[in-house]
Amino acid sequence: MRRFKQFVGFVVLKTSVVVGVLFLFSLIVVIALNGARVLSPGFLLEFPREGMTEGGIFPAIVGTFLLSLGAVGFALPLGVLGAIYLREYAGGGRLVRIIRTGINTLSGVPSVVFGLFGLAVFVKLFGFGVSVLSGSLTLGVLILPVIIRATEEAIEGVPREFREASYALGATKWQTVKGVVLPAALPGILTGAILGVGRAAGETAPILFTAATFYTRHLPGSPFDEVMALPYHIYALMTEGTEPEHQVPIAYGTALVLLLLVLAVNFIAIVIRYRARRARKW
Amino acid sequence: MRDNLVKHLLLSCASLSIVFLAGITVTLFKEGLPIFKEVSVFKFLFGRYWYPTYDPPDFGILPLILGSLWVTLGALFVAVPLGVGSAMYISELAHPKLREILKPTVELLASVPSVVYGFFGMVFLGPLVQRLFDLPVGLTCFTASIILGMMALPTVASIAEDAISAVPRELREASYALGAMKWETITKVVVPAASSGIIAAVILGFGRAVGETMTVLMVAGGAAVIPRSVFQPVRTMTATIAAEMGEAPMGSDHYHALFGIALVLFFITLGFNLLADKIIKG
Numbered sequence: 227m228r229r230f231k232q233f234v235g236f237v238v239l240k241t242s243v244v245v246g247v248l249f250l251f252s253l254i255v256v257i258a259l260n261g262a263r264v265l266s267p268g269f270l271l272e273f274p275r276e277g278m279t280e281g282g283i284f285p286a287i288v289g290t291f292l293l294s295l296g297a298v299g300f301a302l303p304l305g306v307l308g309a310i311y312l313r314e315y316a317g318g319g320r321l322v323r324i325i326r327t328g329i330n331t332l333s334g335v336p337s338v339v340f341g342l343f344g345l346a347v348f349v350k351l352f353g354f355g356v357s358v359l360s361g362s363l364t365l366g367v368l369i370l371p372v373i374i375r376a377t378e379e380a381i382e383g384v385p386r387e388f389r390e391a392s393y394a395l396g397a398t399k400w401q402t403v404k405g406v407v408l409p410a411a412l413p414g415i416l417t418g419a420i421l422g423v424g425r426a427a428g429e430t431a432p433i434l435f436t437a438a439t440f441y442t443r444h445l446p447g448s449p450f451d452e453v454m455a456l457p458y459h460i461y462a463l464m465t466e467g468t469e470p471e472h473q474v475p476i477a478y479g480t481a482l483v484l485l486l487l488v489l490a491v492n493f494i495a496i497v498i499r500y501r502a503r504r505a506r507k508w
Numbered sequence: 509m510r511d512n513l514v515k516h517l518l519l520s521c522a523s524l525s526i527v528f529l530a531g532i533t534v535t536l537f538k539e540g541l542p543i544f545k546e547v548s549v550f551k552f553l554f555g556r557y558w559y560p561t562y563d564p565p566d567f568g569i570l571p572l573i574l575g576s577l578w579v580t581l582g583a584l585f586v587a588v589p590l591g592v593g594s595a596m597y598i599s600e601l602a603h604p605k606l607r608e609i610l611k612p613t614v615e616l617l618a619s620v621p622s623v624v625y626g627f628f629g630m631v632f633l634g635p636l637v638q639r640l641f642d643l644p645v646g647l648t649c650f651t652a653s654i655i656l657g658m659m660a661l662p663t664v665a666s667i668a669e670d671a672i673s674a675v676p677r678e679l680r681e682a683s684y685a686l687g688a689m690k691w692e693t694i695t696k697v698v699v700p701a702a703s704s705g706i707i708a709a710v711i712l713g714f715g716r717a718v719g720e721t722m723t724v725l726m727v728a729g730g731a732a733v734i735p736r737s738v739f740q741p742v743r744t745m746t747a748t749i750a751a752e753m754g755e756a757p758m759g760s761d762h763y764h765a766l767f768g769i770a771l772v773l774f775f776i777t778l779g780f781n782l783l784a785d786k787i788i789k790g
Contacts, residue, residue: 242597245590250617260631325522328526331778334780336720336746337720398510398511427621428621430621431721460627484623489616489619489620492615
């Protein structure tokens with residue numbers, strides 16, 4: 227009886243894993259099979275035509291590229307410097323506790339609320355308008371906790387002896403951080419940056435009112451232009467327009483491109499982390 | 509001297525999360541409060557009708573709050589058993605090699621963009637649900653709950669797994685020494701010992717699901733009425749903001765009402781995140 231109970235229990239646990247994996251698998255297969263039908267060099271390199279019912283998604287790819295690069299460009303320096311403070315300079319005081327709670331809370335704010343924040347502050351207050359700049363800044367705020375956490379984890383992994391050796395050679399604190407800790411933590415920081423790119427590339431709600439447009443004839447000429455973006459393109463194809471029989475296949479293709487992009491980015495991050503762990507000599 | 513300067517620079521970067529969080533809070537209050545000059549807080553929260561563009565308009569968000577609540581509770585019905593089950597399997601039963609594969613797989617599930625989940629729900633799961641249950645429409649509360657549950661699964665699984673892995677080995681060994689089988693040890697020793705972490709996982713899963721935007725916007729069907737059955741279309745707070753902000757003229761009552769919804773949403777997620785934080789830290 228006890229054995230039977232155990233057997234049933236194990237089967238239930240196994241099933242719960244299988245369900246999750248199966249769901250992911252079927253999502254990937256459905257999108258890959260249908261998306262592959264429209265995927266072609268032309269699809270990736272052409273502008274949309276005939277009111278989104280023909281042509282490619284080139285401007286959306288460029289837009290997503292610009293937005294996520296802008297977001298990381300904004301959040302990476304700030305996040306890394308902030309994480310250095312938290313790990314290397316701050317004691318365990320009250321201020322640090324408050325900052326940490328702040329970071330946790332920020333990462334739990336719904337993405338659509340970031341969108342409203344970006345709309346009110348970057349678009350309206352700062353006068354950047356609906357633009358690449360506003361979208362990048364909004365996404366940057368959103369991925370800041372991701373970068374800080376990855377950097378903190380990376381810094382935490384650097385052994386204390388490294389720092390002590392550096393001090394013993396007469397280096398100051400900042401010299402130690404710059405010359406010893408950061409280089410050793412670099413793979414981890416890089417992983418964080420890459421994960422940030424992946425996250426920013428896939429977000430829709432924050433760029434809904436700050437950066438994205440359904441259709442433009444041109445690539446953005448300046449940071450103050452609005453852009454097309456892959457995630458918004460999927461949403462728009464599925465909810466706007468009047469010819470679903472032409473739009474849904476394009477949406478499949480766009481979803482496949484976005485999915486491949488995000489999965490590739492995450493895969494690279496996993497590989498870097500794995501390699502760094504193996505190559506580590508300490 | 510220079511080190512001191514550096515320290516202050518780093519501190520200001522670290523404090524940015526707090527600054528952004530404060531910025532978000534101030535923005536929501538500043539843009540959201542004006543709606544309460546038009547309707548009372550009570551009527552806003554408990555009004556049964558959301559007709560923001562009628563004349564005179566109705567700004568009652570009860571159907572939206574209930575929509576969010578229904579979809580989110582439904583998602584937890586999916587995410588909690590599967591997530592906790594997966595966590596138990598991964599940390600207690602899986603072979604170390606299998607674990608090395610399963611953990612990144614769960615991470616991948618978390619990295620799929622929400623708009624892709626929404627798209628998958630529209631083209632695949634929605635029609636499936638419609639046929640399976642013979643419904644007039646496939647995009648319902650039920651459909652959204654399933655997708656949202658799969659999205660919250662990684663959050664629940666990874667935090668529950670942390671909690672389960674943190675249970676000291678001695679507890680397990682003591683249980684085996686008393687003659688308990690593995691299943692008995694898991695259910696009667698490990699899970700109770702990890703219960704506060706598992707509860708925190710559930711709460712964070714709730715926070716994640718209630719703030720999710722694109723998926724529910726695309727999959728839940730979008731009817732702003734108080735739901736009577738899980739097989740009805742519903743509309744959540746997040747979806748309402750995302751769908752209507754584009755059309756609401758800046759500074760209008762409708763605009764302020766949408767910020768008012770965001771304010772409510774912000775405090776709900778903030779409350780749940782702080783609660784989970786507190787439970788994890790004990």
